[in-house]
Amino acid sequence: MQIVINPSDELPLYRQIMRQIVESIAGGRLKSGDKLASHRELSEQLVIAPLTVKKAYDELEALGYIETQRGRGTFVCHRLPRVNRADQRDQIQLAAMKLLSQAYLAGLRLSEVTAILKDADREITGGARKDKESA
Amino acid sequence: MIPVLEWLDVYRSFQRGVPVLNGVSISIAEGEVVGLLGRNGAGKTTLINIAMGMLFPERGSVRLFGLSPMEEPVAVKKRVGYVSEDQIIPSFPTIGEILALHRSLFPQWDESMERDLLDRFSLSLRSRIQFLSKGQARQVALLCAVCHRPELLILDEPAGGLDPAARREFLETSVRLLNREGTTILFSSHNMTDVERIASRVVLLDAGKVRLDRQLDNIREGTCMAIIPRASAPDPGVIAGMPGCLRVREAFDEWHVVVEGSRDSVQERLTAVLGHNGIRCVALPLEELFIEFLGGDRL
Numbered sequence: 001m002q003i004v005i006n007p008s009d010e011l012p013l014y015r016q017i018m019r020q021i022v023e024s025i026a027g028g029r030l031k032s033g034d035k036l037a038s039h040r041e042l043s044e045q046l047v048i049a050p051l052t053v054k055k056a057y058d059e060l061e062a063l064g065y066i067e068t069q070r071g072r073g074t075f076v077c078h079r080l081p082r083v084n085r086a087d088q089r090d091q092i093q094l095a096a097m098k099l100l101s102q103a104y105l106a107g108l109r110l111s112e113v114t115a116i117l118k119d120a121d122r123e124i125t126g127g128a129r130k131d132k133e134s135a
Numbered sequence: 136m137i138p139v140l141e142w143l144d145v146y147r148s149f150q151r152g153v154p155v156l157n158g159v160s161i162s163i164a165e166g167e168v169v170g171l172l173g174r175n176g177a178g179k180t181t182l183i184n185i186a187m188g189m190l191f192p193e194r195g196s197v198r199l200f201g202l203s204p205m206e207e208p209v210a211v212k213k214r215v216g217y218v219s220e221d222q223i224i225p226s227f228p229t230i231g232e233i234l235a236l237h238r239s240l241f242p243q244w245d246e247s248m249e250r251d252l253l254d255r256f257s258l259s260l261r262s263r264i265q266f267l268s269k270g271q272a273r274q275v276a277l278l279c280a281v282c283h284r285p286e287l288l289i290l291d292e293p294a295g296g297l298d299p300a301a302r303r304e305f306l307e308t309s310v311r312l313l314n315r316e317g318t319t320i321l322f323s324s325h326n327m328t329d330v331e332r333i334a335s336r337v338v339l340l341d342a343g344k345v346r347l348d349r350q351l352d353n354i355r356e357g358t359c360m361a362i363i364p365r366a367s368a369p370d371p372g373v374i375a376g377m378p379g380c381l382r383v384r385e386a387f388d389e390w391h392v393v394v395e396g397s398r399d400s401v402q403e404r405l406t407a408v409l410g411h412n413g414i415r416c417v418a419l420p421l422e423e424l425f426i427e428f429l430g431g432d433r434l
Contacts, residue, residue, distance in 0.1 A: 012355040051313075
């Protein structure tokens, strides 16, 4: 997968890396058991300090998204962190209301917001989850 | 653990009564990458020259690996790589001859790294020094500074005067060194993007003192800037006295205030004190932080 960073973004570099890996897992572009680039490869590819990559990986490991196998590398976990569906639903509902009020204040219509969501879906999944959309 | 590099209450002046460094203490641990920032004339180069044993501190002390660079220069220099701001390459005819000298000086000289870097920088051993471009001269200086596998690398404005491509190559080489050797790096720079890329910690030097010394992530996540219309806070003393306030600066008809805390929490705290009066909190990229701390109109 391709990770892109922006050093002057307000989000710290390690958070930018974390967010993109979690998005890829959520969107299905990274699957359980997939191997991630090593600290060294990623830091040289992005031209950032290896400690920054390590920090991102350590946090993701603590959250249960990835695991490091000694001598073999870092992989996406087979059992991803389980979330409480009911709990999440409430939070997503809140986020949706916030999103809609922001959109309506900016003069957007519901159909335009749906189009934005579909764009975001393509961005995040790269088409990897098409099957589920029709289900 | 002994710090790799430590300045303790260092004081130095070049004219009586005009200190360039006025009680500076910084301690750098193994594996850290520290960006040293400050305006021109803030004392960055003086601080580095003291660490390299080229200047003595009038007060205070400096230690590298627990050793004094003035009393044990050989023991220290074996373990340090250094590229100065205005690197003057010794007047040898060719790159090959400079490298031969370094190889004979350092028994631990790494010839495969030397070949690797020559190749990477597209430098030839037969190239004549006098015809090198500024960027190439920097690359030769870097090569000389790293092939003895130093534990500490000190770079004074390493990218000064380099074009963007040469600068990126310089950074790429530094990242490789970090990966391969776990080298500790101290570098001074005016390029905030470079600092944001590779530094884990930032030290801001101003008028001979350390103004700010923090982890970069902590700056990003733990500070923000509040913009307050002056009409909302006629007395800046009230703002300056608030807990977590690091700096207040006057900018036209607003106060720019650097505050510790996330944007939401700072907004909440300020609103509680000053009411809803057009106060807004924004993120603070390093470049802005530099300007807020070192720009004019300080209170």
